[in-house]
Amino acid sequence: MARTLCRIFKGCQSICSLPLMKTRLHPSASVLLRTVCVRRMLTLPFRFSPKAQDFSLPNSSWGAEMRQLYEHYNSQCEEEMKGEEKQDWAWKRVPSYNRTLKHATGGVYLSKIYQSKARFFTRNIKEPGAAFEYVLFVSKDEQKCVCIFQAGHLLEGPQGSLILKNHATAFFRRVQEEKYWIRYVHGGAIATMIDTVTVTHASVLTLLIMTANLNINYRRPIPLGSTVLIDSSLNKTEGRKVLISCKVTSTDGSKLHTEATALFVVSRLLGG
Amino acid sequence: MARTLCRIFKGCQSICSLPLMKTRLHPSASVLLRTVCVRRMLTLPFRFSPKAQDFSLPNSSWGAEMRQLYEHYNSQCEEEMKGEEKQDWAWKRVPSYNRTLKHATGGVYLSKIYQSKARFFTRNIKEPGAAFEYVLFVSKDEQKCVCIFQAGHLLEGPQGSLILKNHATAFFRRVQEEKYWIRYVHGGAIATMIDTVTVTHASVLTLLIMTANLNINYRRPIPLGSTVLIDSSLNKTEGRKVLISCKVTSTDGSKLHTEATALFVVSRLLGG
Secondary structure, three states, X not given: OHHHHHHHHHHHXXXXXXXXXXXXXXXXXXHHHHHHHHXXXXXXXXXXXXXOOOOOOOOOOOOHHHHHHHHHHHHHHHHHHOOOOOOOOOEEEEOOOOOOOOOXXXXXXXXXXXXXXOOEHHHOXXXXXXXXXXXXXXXXXXXXXXXXXXXXHHHEOOXXXXXXXXXXXXXXXXXXXXXXXXXXXXXXXXXXXXXXXXXXXXXXXXXXXXXXXXXXXXXXXXXXXXXXXXXXEEEEEEOOEEEEEEEEEEOOOOOEEEEEEEEEEEOOOOOO | OHHHHHHHHHHHHHHOOOOOOOOOOOOOHHHHHHHHHHHHHHHOHHHEOOOOOOOOOOOOOOXXXXXXXXXXXXXXXXXXXXXOOOOOOOEEEEOOOOOOOOOEOOHHHHHHHOXXXXXXXXXXXXXXXXXXXXXXEEEOOOOEEEEEEEEOHHHEOOOOOOEEOOOHHHHHHHOOOHHHEEOEEOHHHHHHHHHHHHHHHHHHHOOOEEEEEEEEEXXXXXXXXXXXXXXXXXXXXXXOEEEEEEXXXXXXXXXXXXXXXXXXXXXXXXXO
16 A cells, blocks of 8 residues: 555656646645645556557558558657657657556555546547547647547438439449448547547646536538548637547548537535 | 348338428438438337347446336336326336447347447447436337436536535535535536437337437536436427427436437438
């Protein structure tokens, strides 16, 4: 117990140096600081043990588009790592795990008080490429976040999942051609990725956030198996509110699939 | 092939009797009708083979609240089945499957032209109770839809998943008590259920719909493992637009977790 708390406080020291947004939070600064530190440590990726599997790294299920885009952004991360001058366009890859506490510092003790089977929604399927394959990059100036997302075959939508590309007459003539049937990604799966990207973006900007509103406009369905780019940018911060806008486009940016805004509120301490 | 098409057209005959919203659709009524029939047959549950597993039926993972609510609504379905007079409050359970075509009429042929492994997003995990456990009921007058939803341990949210109920000081004193840590459902999982419920509702009202907008206000997080009620009701129909509002509450209705509106557009034929 003492050892665990010791680790926790050690973690806090490094976290306290992170930038904090100037917001009106709980008046008790000391209590706030401790809570912020604990939350930051438990939720941010850099507090995870190096033994945990990082699902944001390339695997055999990644298609050519996904790999190409990954290389594009990752190469910019590498340049920064080599100690070159910091530039606005430099990116940082966000590691991604399938659970919180087991791999967090102090997890040896903390894992005991949680149901061991719980997993993050976006990483709850073991099979690579079957569901959400994604990797997030945040820009060094913390004003942008980009996600490369490959939608697996387990994300099919229930309605609108079968849409004829041509008229019914054409369907009856050409039913044997698979290309006339397309299955699309579930609207909820798109919403899930938008939430994930914007939450990550907002958590880089500030601490103790809660999603307050998600407003999604579906412009064009996303075929199962395709790779898309999810691009989020900060709209504004106002008091305790953070507004982020987000676009889901084809990898070359020519097709707009979805656009959304996400509103986050910097939470007061959630006292019982 | 001929046998399959014969089955398809046989299906169309019964579907043509379904109510159609008076909307301005594609001018070619004959082509529309055929497309509508095919889509309706493939997407609506009553076209599935009786051999397919219906995931909306009770299983061992269902908690007491879920079972109780299921019995409540299901008993009203039974009354209608016994041939009693139709009443406005009578409900119909919506069967739920994990894929479209394998179990649809004509699936023997059609399954060959699809990737056999694809599954609906909300039914892509085999383990009962691990992810989305839900059952939908629609009212007989087609103006309401209700869903009982039990959130499994694989739906955990990444940020805000660990929220201290008390101040940090209390946490350090009582860290051993599990009740001071709560894991919450992913905002995307809630959005997924809202999309599923409203799409089902809209597809009962009309045909050939596409989700155009989803606007979600998150009021209060949902703890993992809890059961909630998702209640959708028709706001208005205007031309090709259908607006549905939706509320996620605790099972007794005392706590409002989420509220949302969903806008659907009756699609024109998606000609290539």
